[in-house]
Amino acid sequence: xxxxxxxxxxxxxxxxxxxxxxxxxxxxxxxxxxxxxxxxxxxxxxxxxxxxxxxxxxxxxxxxxxxxxxxxxxxxxxxxxxxxxxxxxxxxxxxxxxxxxxxxxxxxxxxxxxxxxxxxxxxxxxxxxxxxxxxxxxxxxxxxxxxxxxxxxxxxxxxxxxxxxxxxxxxxxxxxxxxxxxxxxxxxxxxxxxxxxxxxxxxxxxxxxxxxxxxxxxxxxxxxxxxxxxxxxxxxxxxxxxxxxxxxxxxxxxxxxxxxxxxxxxxxxxxxxxxxxxxxxxxxxxxxxxxxxxxxxxxxxxxxxxxxxxxxxxxxxxxxxxxxxxxxxxxxxxxxxxxxxxxxxxxxxxxxxxxxx
Amino acid sequence: xxxxxxxxxxxxxxxxxxxxxxxxxxxxxxxxxxxxxxxxxxxxxxxxxxxxxxxxxxxxxxxxxxxxxxxxxxxxxxxxxxxxxxxxxxxxxxxxxxxxxxxxxxxxxxxxxxxxxxxxxxxxxxxxxxxxxxxxxxx
Numbered sequence: 489x490x491x492x493x494x495x496x497x498x499x500x501x502x503x504x505x506x507x508x509x510x511x512x513x514x515x516x517x518x519x520x521x522x523x524x525x526x527x528x529x530x531x532x533x534x535x536x537x538x539x540x541x542x543x544x545x546x547x548x549x550x551x552x553x554x555x556x557x558x559x560x561x562x563x564x565x566x567x568x569x570x571x572x573x574x575x576x577x578x579x580x581x582x583x584x585x586x587x588x589x590x591x592x593x594x595x596x597x598x599x600x601x602x603x604x605x606x607x608x609x610x611x612x613x614x615x616x617x618x619x620x621x622x623x624x625x626x627x628x629x630x631x632x633x634x635x636x637x638x639x640x641x642x643x644x645x646x647x648x649x650x651x652x653x654x655x656x657x658x659x660x661x662x663x664x665x666x667x668x669x670x671x672x673x674x675x676x677x678x679x680x681x682x683x684x685x686x687x688x689x690x691x692x693x694x695x696x697x698x699x700x701x702x703x704x705x706x707x708x709x710x711x712x713x714x715x716x717x718x719x720x721x722x723x724x725x726x727x728x729x730x731x732x733x734x735x736x737x738x739x740x741x742x743x744x745x746x747x748x749x750x751x752x753x754x755x756x757x758x759x760x761x762x763x764x765x766x767x768x769x770x771x772x773x774x775x776x777x778x779x780x781x782x783x784x785x786x787x788x789x790x791x792x793x794x795x796x797x798x799x800x801x802x803x804x805x806x807x808x809x810x811x812x813x814x815x816x817x818x819x820x821x822x823x824x825x826x827x828x829x830x831x832x833x834x835x836x837x838x839x840x841x842x843x844x845x
Numbered sequence: 846x847x848x849x850x851x852x853x854x855x856x857x858x859x860x861x862x863x864x865x866x867x868x869x870x871x872x873x874x875x876x877x878x879x880x881x882x883x884x885x886x887x888x889x890x891x892x893x894x895x896x897x898x899x900x901x902x903x904x905x906x907x908x909x910x911x912x913x914x915x916x917x918x919x920x921x922x923x924x925x926x927x928x929x930x931x932x933x934x935x936x937x938x939x940x941x942x943x944x945x946x947x948x949x950x951x952x953x954x955x956x957x958x959x960x961x962x963x964x965x966x967x968x969x970x971x972x973x974x975x976x977x978x979x980x981x982x983x984x
Contacts, residue, residue, distance in 0.1 A: 536913075538907075539908075540906075546907050663912065664912070665912060710916055710917075758914050758950075760914070761916070761919040761920035765919040765920045766916070766917045766919040766973070767973075767974055767977050768973065768975075785914075785945075785946070785949075785950070844920075845922075
């Protein structure tokens with residue numbers, strides 16, 4: 489009863505918000521200093537659309553993506569584009585990708601896609617490429633250079649070992665806590681491509697990298713990890729302004745390594761525990777991160793969400809839209825050169841639900 | 846009369862033998878061997894592994910499994926139960942929250958507390974949290 493009432497209130501609220509979303513939440517800038525302009529893009533990630541049988545899909549995950557798309561459609565003025573951060577499907581099936589794309593087709597605006605491991609390991613990205621496009625690419629927009637990586641590759645020996653079937657490989661990679669899993673990586677071939685791609689870019693041009701896995705090493709047992717992260721970081725080092733935005737972790741994370749700012753995005757499907765909640769292995773969650781609230785399982789959408797991101801002077805401000813919780817905003821503080829939560833960065837302003845154990 | 850006496854003496858012998866046996870058994874019960882310990886550990890770990898398999902399989906009707914939200918059974922906090930589950934409005938045991946998950950996100954039927962499947966799930970969940978001090982009631 490309580491759930492229904494709260495869900496109703498929030499939905500009604502979203503309706504009302506349609507009129508208030510405009511200027512209060514989205515900053516638009518005209519011109520600005522230098523060639524990089526300020527603009528907004530939307531980010532939806534980790535939908536994990538899961539087929540039960542035939543045209544029957546897991547309702548909970550469907551609702552997460554449907555809700556994100558509906559809310560994102562209320563953004564006014566419209567963001568310049570959307571990014572989908574990977575794991576559209578749960579087990580890489582055509583039916584799941586098709587169903588996910590059908591929901592995504594309701595999103596008004598241009599959408600770019602990052603591939604996740606759940607989309608890849610059944611057919612190694614074949615269907616994805618035929619329906620969506622290349623697994624890595626770059627583009628320029630209003631003075632910012634954007635690069636999308638396929639960061640969920642792994643050792644060829646693991647990919648091509650003797651699997652009973654491609655679905656066995658998919659299931660092995662889909663299991664987050666698989667002790668026989670394999671670490672994500674960008675791979676030498678793609679690193680060469682990236683190096684070439686970035687050579688053409690002026691060092692003062694802001695660069696934003698989209699990846700599914702974190703291009704930093706946080707927690708290997710759950711692949712909150714990219715094996716050759718340092719090699720990607722080295723290629724980004726010469727740039728004055730570099731940012732990496734990643735999915736996969738289903739939780740709020742942010743970090744600063746040298747000149748590179750890292751932001752995670754939320755899942756629309758379900759939240760994941762912070763690595764520190766697993767007592768049998770050490771985690772390296774960035775100290776800068778103020779955790780999201782502990783999820784209340786009785787609210788289906790709690791600790792899930794989507795985000796809109798303001799490009800501001802070549803750095804990003806991430807606005808986490810959390811349907812069953814208070815929204816969070818993490819902005820780049822150029823004075824100290826680090827991303828900060830606008831409400832909770834100070835230890836004394838943090839609240840009990842942000843403590844995970 | 847004679848028959849009764851015979852019954853009595855047989856009963857007496859049986860009683861004495863049982864008493865002796867009881868004494869000898871109680872001596873045995875006080876002691877266990879390395880082999881016993883190994884066996885009991887193996888028995889437990891067999892159930893943990895069974896629990897791990899169940900935790901990673903579809904226990905409900907929608908193919909969703911426990912590990913999708915709880916990798917390595919993290920964020921289940923067995924050390925905090927029994928505790929006041931504010932959403933339910935009373936103090937609950939861990940198996941009740943496991944059943945809540947089976948019924949809601951997994952859209953399945955609850956398991957009896959003593960169901961071997963439930964015991965296996967609880968064994969795995971608790972084993973993954975080994976070494977963490979008990980904090981009953983903690984939210």
